[in-house]
Amino acid sequence: MLKLRLGELRGSKPSVKELSETLDIRWNTLKDYENNTAKTWSPEHLEKLMKYFGLKDVSELIEYREDEQVNPGGFSQAELDIWRKVNEYYANNEVSKD
Numbered sequence: 001m002l003k004l005r006l007g008e009l010r011g012s013k014p015s016v017k018e019l020s021e022t023l024d025i026r027w028n029t030l031k032d033y034e035n036n037t038a039k040t041w042s043p044e045h046l047e048k049l050m051k052y053f054g055l056k057d058v059s060e061l062i063e064y065r066e067d068e069q070v071n072p073g074g075f076s077q078a079e080l081d082i083w084r085k086v087n088e089y090y091a092n093n094e095v096s097k098d
Helices: 006-010 016-023 025-037 043-053 078-090
Strands: 001-005 062-064
Touching: 001 025, 006 025, 016 025, 025 043
Parallel strands: none
Antiparallel strands: 001 062
């Protein structure tokens, strides 16, 4: 799985709003990038981030984690297990929609 390292790079300063204003990228887009919930990354945005943080290699911004499950909602393992069991139940049982 590919992940942006924006949270690590940004730390607590500047704020997402300040970074948004500086780079002319919507703050909610930056927040999605930081939380790794964005479905796509704009090449223009990646270039702006690389320049802003003074990065020389894309691996400083994007990391690859092999065999990591996608969990964009940040759910706990217990919550994921419950949803898995609910889905299994519905897959294995005929449920009336009445």
